[in-house]
Amino acid sequence: MSDHGPVSPQPARSAPTPIHDSDDPRLADYVRLRDTSLRRHLESTHGLFIAEGEKVIRRAVEAGYRPRSFLLAERWLPGLADVLGGWPEAPVYVVEEALAEQVTGFHVHRGALASLHREVRHTVDDLLTSTRLVVIEDVVDHTNVGAVLRNAAALGWEGALLAPRAADPLYRRSVKVSMGAVFSLPWARLDDWAGAPDLLRRAGFTTVALTLADDAVDLAVVAERLRARPQKVAILLGTEGAGLSHRWTAGADVRAVIPMRAGIDSLNVAAASAVACYVLGG
């Protein structure tokens, strides 16, 4: 955690640039961070994503993502000096916190933002060589996607596949909630929603649909059966309201349920992923 990579001779960087005007076009990467539809458009058009907070910025850069620029309150300069020094071509904009709030549309608690280049780091085929995968269907809440990836990474799962409609793991909220696990845990986007259960089966996975369906088997029983004969496992996770689609539920090898107290809503998908990754871990 304290290993920030090899020390290399750092090329000189120009001094940080103070900015006092919230309309300054150099801040365009950072506008209206809470406006989901604007951000989706802006980030895909320009191929960027936003990391928030010193720790998460550091993890993005250490994972090899290239910064476009940094937007910092002055007090964050010393703590991030090594990161900034490693990227002399990425401008550092220094602003008052009030200006940051005007630009981004919210109070940036941690006072440090970075804009980084998006990259496709893994393919679906890469992921299919793992032995423990979480597969996220239509979870559209960024907080939930970030939390599922964090749980999977913490509990030793090897990667995640996301259906075409699942929320973006590189969206600011996903990144933040994941504490940067979206950078360290390999993930890839499926092109073909309908074919996913078959694809996983052909790659040798036992697919376990997490569901509340009546014919589902108690997760503890599923875990025992899987332990009895070690095999590749993919957990299929659906959206909180409607759960998994019929296609994925019916297409899975096993339907597993986490027993719930009657009259209580099911666990949220992130909590369910923690339980399932723990119980079905390799």
Added chain:
Amino acid sequence: MSDHGPVSPQPARSAPTPIHDSDDPRLADYVRLRDTSLRRHLESTHGLFIAEGEKVIRRAVEAGYRPRSFLLAERWLPGLADVLGGWPEAPVYVVEEALAEQVTGFHVHRGALASLHREVRHTVDDLLTSTRLVVIEDVVDHTNVGAVLRNAAALGWEGALLAPRAADPLYRRSVKVSMGAVFSLPWARLDDWAGAPDLLRRAGFTTVALTLADDAVDLAVVAERLRARPQKVAILLGTEGAGLSHRWTAGADVRAVIPMRAGIDSLNVAAASAVACYVLGG
């Protein structure tokens, strides 16, 4: 879930009151819902809390909390008619969504708010008669407190105790994230932080501190030992950054760890509570 209580003759209620002025004093319960320190003061002074969304409002009222007033966009009137009819003395303020946003300081996605009277529903002594308790130390994030209570309720735990510094389960965010589990799961506030481990022991609980300490025992091993000799169990949960205090960790009967992949942040406290409640469930 569709049982909204017995049908009783509903006394006539006066028509809903349209309000067009965001400074109208009748909206005082609903001001600046995102301003945590203002809300803490306002809610404790007036003994109120806020429920958000049709489902959560309904659950609060069904659990016996008495509404002070409702603040609704007009389109929510039909869906909540039975709830409103049951409380003719609680005024119903009907506003445009833009006005609701002005008053509350954010976009009220679900278009329905209620202000309800706070009540102490359970004592610490009540809770000590249970056999499965979660005990929350200094978790100050409302989202986490709400999620822990939801997980505990869903996984069949009987109640929660909260240390004096833990976040308020009736704060709007806690209520919302819990999906109303804060109304159905009994909980109470501890007066004495330092004495909690002893109090639990005297009440017959085996206290299990969830920790990353080096001398902690694998949670799976702890679960096996507890299953071998059925007993009352209390899980002690600490704040995400620093974890449990030394006093609670050292004072617990057992220190348990959820094994994590090296280099990854621990699970967030809500995810950890889901795993622990699942694994140590009675």
